[in-house]
Amino acid sequence: MTEEKYSKEKVLWSKKYTDKLMAFAITRPENYQFKPGQFSRIGLPEDSGFIWRAYSIASSQNEDFLEYYVVLIEEGAMSQRLSQIKEGDEVLLDKTAFGFLLPERFESGKNLVMLATGSGIAPFLSQLKLAALWEQFDKIVLVHSVSYQDELISSELVNKLHDYPELASVLTRLQFVPVVTRNEVEGAFKERVPALITSGQLEQKIGFEFTSEDTRFLICGNPKMVQDTFKSLLDRGFAMHRNRLPGQIIMENGF
Numbered sequence: 001m002t003e004e005k006y007s008k009e010k011v012l013w014s015k016k017y018t019d020k021l022m023a024f025a026i027t028r029p030e031n032y033q034f035k036p037g038q039f040s041r042i043g044l045p046e047d048s049g050f051i052w053r054a055y056s057i058a059s060s061q062n063e064d065f066l067e068y069y070v071v072l073i074e075e076g077a078m079s080q081r082l083s084q085i086k087e088g089d090e091v092l093l094d095k096t097a098f099g100f101l102l103p104e105r106f107e108s109g110k111n112l113v114m115l116a117t118g119s120g121i122a123p124f125l126s127q128l129k130l131a132a133l134w135e136q137f138d139k140i141v142l143v144h145s146v147s148y149q150d151e152l153i154s155s156e157l158v159n160k161l162h163d164y165p166e167l168a169s170v171l172t173r174l175q176f177v178p179v180v181t182r183n184e185v186e187g188a189f190k191e192r193v194p195a196l197i198t199s200g201q202l203e204q205k206i207g208f209e210f211t212s213e214d215t216r217f218l219i220c221g222n223p224k225m226v227q228d229t230f231k232s233l234l235d236r237g238f239a240m241h242r243n244r245l246p247g248q249i250i251m252e253n254g255f
């Protein structure tokens, strides 16, 4: 990538939740524009060049930093480098933000269901901080599936939404549904997301039925989960949303 396409930013902090999960924040250039749901391209030095990877922005549009959540991959080239970053380190940031996982693309619908696995929760955390989203939808459901209990940092992240005073009056309309597929956890489902949709357990839990008129879905995470969840929704009569052919589902592979 040529130098005029990226800026050099500083790491503000980094935090390890587990051996596999971390978060970090970097300085945000004044002219860096993004829509909640989009991802950045981040670069770190590798041999004589740089290695670039996509990371969804978890912070809000109003904040002067950019925050990311990372699932560290054993022996992954970028993961090995990211696991060692610390305050003051330099990272490269592609000046453009990318992606179409944008709820504003839906022109109708009352209830929004966000379906995430692993780091796929990041774009939804950014969106939940957006006042316009709460004007667009009456009820919002955030479903987050992880394999093991210690990966369920989303409970902590959802609680942190309460630190935003402007969200105080709207968060009563958010339902958080944790899914932990390989441990028994009280209050969490153990079945995978597509099974929860097909069996009707998810609707039962949240207390309303999915309908074409009222319900809109955003899916992000493991590509196989995205495909399987999409199929389970197709079987229920929902369709992919396209700008010229409105439907109920927008999805993005989280890696």
Ligand SMILES: Cc1cc2nc3c(=O)[nH]c(=O)nc-3n(C[C@H](O)[C@H](O)[C@H](O)COP(=O)(O)OP(=O)(O)OC[C@H]3O[C@@H](n4cnc5c(N)ncnc54)[C@H](O)[C@@H]3O)c2cc1C
Residues within 6 Å of the ligand: 039, 053, 054, 055, 056, 057, 068, 069, 070, 071, 072, 073, 075, 076, 077, 078, 079, 080, 118, 119, 120, 122, 252, 253, 254, 255
């Ligand atoms: C649109 C988009 C947004 C992304 N946003 C994020 C994000 O917010 N947080 C994040 O951690 N990663 C995200 N990724 C993945 C990220 O770009 C890197 O691929 C990841 O950090 C691993 O890089 P690596 O070089 O260590 O390993 P790689 O060699 O790139 O990956 C090795 C393998 O690890 C698996 N893998 C990669 N990423 C993940 C993941 N996040 N969770 C589980 N398995 C994975 C895949 O099977 C992949 O083939 C995103 C990817 C895309 C395309």
Ligand SMILES: NC(=O)c1ccc[n+]([C@@H]2O[C@H](COP(=O)([O-])OP(=O)(O)OC[C@H]3O[C@@H](n4cnc5c(N)ncnc54)[C@H](OP(=O)(O)O)[C@@H]3O)[C@@H](O)[C@H]2O)c1
Residues within 6 Å of the ligand: 019, 020, 071, 072, 073, 074, 117, 118, 119, 145, 146, 147, 179, 180, 181, 182, 192, 193, 194, 221, 222, 224, 225, 226, 228, 229
């Ligand atoms: N596990 C470790 O100890 C460890 C340590 C370091 C690094 N890693 C790396 O981390 C990566 C995995 O990260 P991750 O656990 O965040 O992501 P993941 O494998 O995508 O799992 C996240 C969630 O998605 C679910 N899921 C997977 N496929 C699905 C499908 N087709 N339909 C519905 N749900 C599905 C999983 O359920 P299931 O649990 O049922 O699969 C789990 O609940 C691996 O690539 C590995 O290299 C793992």
